[in-house]
Amino acid sequence: MTFGMPGPVAQLWQGKTPESSEADAGTAQQARGGPPGGGMRRGQATTVVISPLEETSYSLVLRTVGTARSLRKADVTARETGEVVESALKANAHVEKGDVLLRLDDRSQRLSLQVAEAERDQARDTYERYKSLRANGNLTVTDVTLSEAEVALRLAEANVGMARLALEERRVIAPISGRMGLSDVQVGDVVNVGDVIVTIDDSSTLVVEFEIPERSMGLLEIGKTVLLGTPTHAGRVFQGRVTAFDSRLDPVTRSVTVQAEVDNTEGLLWSGMTFTVRMIEETDPLPTVPATAVTWDRSGAGIWVVEDGRAARVPVTIRYRDGERVWLDTTVPVGASVVIEGAAKLREGSMVQDVEALRSAKESNT
Known part of the structure; x- marks a missing residue:
């Protein structure tokens, strides 16, 4: 080493030129693994995670809330006014179509039927006697007389039919099969024409009614599967199918009303239940x-x-x-x-x- 001399003078003293000094520095840098000239390496690749582009369908899921009602139900009303003398009304009891639910006082109608039957029997006897006499050649029985007797018999038979109908109207019959609801009508009460006596629900099939927004109208299709859930049976999914939907949107809510039927032969579901509704559509x-x-x-x-x-x-x-x-x-x-x-x-x-x-x-x- 040469102390106290400027760098260029020391290089000349040692017999080195500036160009040879730069070459020696480059050689030393390469020996340490760096690029020539002492700069940073350029073009270095960035490490990333790469994956092939996949293609799958997307499940469009519409969630809403609906309310169930029986597919068939009937409000049983009184057709006649009268006092209840017999009742078979029992809440939640199952009845078959044609069962007698209650009977009104029918004494007057029974008497009317007896009178009509007596008049019919008399008219029949008269007609049969005239007919027999006519067949035996009795000239006193004319065609007109025989015809009038026949008409009288037909009128008497019609009166019997009307009397029987009036008697039947004193009974209240179940119009459909199903379960009866609560009723306040008891023996001794007087009911009037049009009074609702009891409600019968045939809940073997329920109709769930719900609303879907305008943006989801593409999901509407008759027969489309609907998935239903209710808090009463948490974790269980019931399947229904779309059976009807409205022909126009509600101008306020901008939604359309949809009806879906769900099988209830097990009797687990009740009319009036609230359901969570899901409709799923797979995209391309x-x-x-x-x-x-x-x-x-x-x-x-x-x-x-x-x-x-x-x-x-x-x-x-x-x-x-x-x-x-x-x-x-x-x-x-x-x-x-x-x-x-x-x-x-x-x-x-x-x-x-x-x-x-x-x-x-x-x-x-x-």
């Missing part, structure tokens, strides 16, 4: 990626596609999102390599290297 297969694959800039959403080791950003439109996965509209073909992690570090044309490929290479070397 769409490109799908993890949410981490989507990046945003001023132009909107996009994904990074890798080709020949370099990344290029392609704009996309997000159709649906479910948790950590999104479904897209994009021109990127299915199967293309997409960056699903580390996309935020990329620039257009960046060199990339798949972390899985690196890991596999290390494992194969060891």
Whole structure:
């Protein structure tokens, strides 16, 4: 070493030129593993996670609330005014169509029927006697007399029919089969024409009525499956099918009323129950990626596609999102390599290297 001399003078003293000194420095830098000239390495690849672009369907799920009612129900009303003398009304009891539910005082109607039957029997006897005399050649019985006797018999038979009908009207009959509801009518009460005596519900099939918004009208289809749940039977799913829907939207709620039938032969469900309603529609297969694959800039959403080791950003439109996965509209073909992690570090044309490929290479070397 030469102390106290300027650098250039010391180099001349040692017989070195500035050019040879720079060459020696470059050689030393290369020996330490650095690039010539002492600069940082350029073109280094960014490590990311790459996965092929997949295509799956998306399940559109509509959730709403509905109320059930019996498919068939009847309000039993009185057709006559009178005092109740016999009753078979019992809440929740099952009745068959034609069963007698109660009977009104019918003494007057029974007497009327007896009178009508007596008049019919008399008219029949008269007609049969005239007919026999006529057949034996009795000239006193004319055709007119025989015809009048026949008409009288027919009128008497009609009166008997009317008397029987009036007597039957004093009984209240179940119009359908089903379960009876509560009733306040008891023996001794007087009912009037039109009074509701009891309600009968045939709940073997229920109709669940609900509303769906205008944006979900594409789900409407007769026969479409509807999934139903109720807090009474938590965890159990009942299946129904759409049987009818309204022909217009409600102008206030902008929704349409839908009816779905559900089988209830087990008798687990009651009319008036509240149901959670789900309708599911599978879309056509769409490109799908993890949410981490989507990046945003001023132009909107996009994904990074890798080709020949370099990344290029392609704009996309997000159709649906479910948790950590999104479904897209994009021109990127299915199967293309997409960056699903580390996309935020990329620039257009960046060199990339798949972390899985690196890991596999290390494992194969060891």
